[in-house]
Amino acid sequence: AQSVTQPDARVTVSEGASLQLRCKYSYSATPYLFWYVQYPRQGLQMLLKYYSGDPVVQGVNGFEAEFSKSDSSFHLRKASVHWSDSAVYFCAVSEGTQVVGQLTFGSGTRLQVYA
Amino acid sequence: GPKVLQIPSHQIIDMGQMVTLNCDPVSNHLYFYWYKQILGQQMEFLVNFYNGKVMEKSKLFKDQFSVERPDGSYFTLKIQPTALEDSAVYFCASSLGEQYFGPGTRLTVL
Structure with missing residues (x-):
């Protein structure tokens, strides 16, 4: 069965520091990969997605992620975090071969940015 | 960006009662989803719906669950009867390709 692992439940960084949130997936083929962010009392917002091509994809608000087929990973990065980036981040994988298929989510990483 | 709305934001009911969770999807979207998130756990897929059909x-979508979009507007999740283990936050999403999520309905079954 397909699975998504986010090994870090919580990450704390200082404002201006760089960030990497880790995500590994288990799937027989290359799936569609996503990162979502959830702010308090709001729905999930998509940060970026990977379907194919260049393994480094750019998203909103300065986020990027790198797909690695050999490592089965899709880590999220940001060069310089801001306090407003504090939120819960979810990595997700789309089932099957269609973008509109069901999503399998990781358990989420809670990011706390302090001044 | 496009917004998905969910009504109500919080519902408290007694075990055995019926509950309907409402989702107002993005207007031109064709695919609709429900996900369930128990406190402290990851979000899990329940069901998706297209062209009037599931x-x-x-396996989380028990026989007590049903979905419909009766008037082409709200996409609903009905649970009848509810059980204690149905307590969770339920997220609706809609899609033409990428899924857009609502803020969730927190269901508490007493």
Whole structure:
């Protein structure tokens, strides 16, 4: 069965520091990969997605992620975090071969940015 | 960006009662989803819906659950009867390709 692992439940960084949130997936083929962010009392917002091509994809608000087929990973990065980036981040994988298929989510990483 | 709305934001009911969770999807979207998140756990897929029919459902989508979009507007999840283990936050999503999520309805079954 397909699975998504986010090994870090919580990450704390200082404002201006760089960030990497880790995500590994288990799937027989290359799936569609996503990162979502959830702010308090709001729905999930998509940060970026990977379907194919260049393994480094750019998203909103300065986020990027790198797909690695050999490592089965899709880590999220940001060069310089801001306090407003504090939120819960979810990595997700789309089932099957269609973008509109069901999503399998990781358990989420809670990011706390302090001044 | 496009917004998905969910009504109500919080519902408290007694075990055995019926509950309907409402989702107002993005207006031109064709695919609709429900996900369930128990406190402290990851979000899990329940069901997706297209062209008036359930396309896929997970093992979490029990016989007591049903979905419909009766008037082409709200996409609803009905649970009848409810059980204690149904307490969770339920997220609706809609899609033409990428899924857009609502803020969730927190369901508490007493």
